[in-house]
Structures are given as C-alpha cells and as structure tokens.
Amino acid sequence: MDSSQPAFLYSDGGRQASGFKGEARDCVTRAIAIVTGLPYSEVYEALAMGNASQRPKKSKKKPAKSARNGIDTKKPWFKRYMQSLGFEWVPTMRIGQGCSVHLSPDELPSGKLVLSLSKHYTAMIDGVLHDTHDCSREGQRCVYGYWRYQH
Numbered sequence: 001m002d003s004s005q006p007a008f009l010y011s012d013g014g015r016q017a018s019g020f021k022g023e024a025r026d027c028v029t030r031a032i033a034i035v036t037g038l039p040y041s042e043v044y045e046a047l048a049m050g051n052a053s054q055r056p057k058k059s060k061k062k063p064a065k066s067a068r069n070g071i072d073t074k075k076p077w078f079k080r081y082m083q084s085l086g087f088e089w090v091p092t093m094r095i096g097q098g099c100s101v102h103l104s105p106d107e108l109p110s111g112k113l114v115l116s117l118s119k120h121y122t123a124m125i126d127g128v129l130h131d132t133h134d135c136s137r138e139g140q141r142c143v144y145g146y147w148r149y150q151h
Helices: 027-036 040-052 076-085
Strands: 007-010 087-091 112-117 120-125 128-131 145-149
Touching (some): 027 040, 027 076, 027 112, 027 128, 040 076, 076 087
Antiparallel strands (some): 087 145, 112 120, 112 145
C-alpha cells in the first residue's frame, strides 16, 4: 500500500449494536461515535435533537427528529455540539484556493479526527480510516477541514 493512502478499518460506529437496522445517511453520527467512543445511540439522539430544533424552510413542515438522513454541519447548533464534546475545527481549504490537503496520513496530523469531505464525514485515528467503506479515493480525496478531538 502506498504510504499516502490511509489504512482502512471497517466500522459502523456501533450502529448495529445500538439496534439500528438498514442503510442510512448517518456518516456524521458514525464518525463522531467512532472518534469519541460515545455510544452511537447517544450521538444519534443529540444530532436528531439538533435537526429537530431547526426552523422549517419555506413551504416545508417542521424538521423531523432524526439523524438518519444527514446533518447540516454548517449550522451553529452543530458547531456548538462538536465544541461541547471537545472538538476544535481546523479548516484546510479556503474559497477559490483549491485542494491543499488530501485524505492521506502524510497530509493530516495524527490523533483523533472527524474529516469533512465532499458530501461525507469520516473518522481517522492516527492515520487509519474508520468507516463503512474506503472513501479515500486512494489518498487523493480532498479534505475541506477536520474536527480535532481534544480528549
């Protein structure tokens, strides 16, 4: 394996062990549970509460209390939640700059990280990718930023 491509370890973040079944767009929940070691169900509930707290969009009903179909990670409540868990946000890309950091252990710090990618969040611990699939694109996928776990 090329050193720029991260090692991969399959993990659902405790989803199945928590009694959840089927497929879901729950990458944010999984990544946070993997990095923090918190139970998947606890992270899911916190994110579902955050989703439910959002104001409805025009002509839309009130957001469901669910984290099954994704999380808007740009919302202030999400940033507050991550900080309350002990995460610090580190941006790696600026508008118009282009990709400067790839999903590669050579380009990311060691430690416990929740990575923000295009339409996906994933966990990386000491250079090892923890997810339900290898989303690294052979170490070439762009990292927009990451949450560094401080515990």
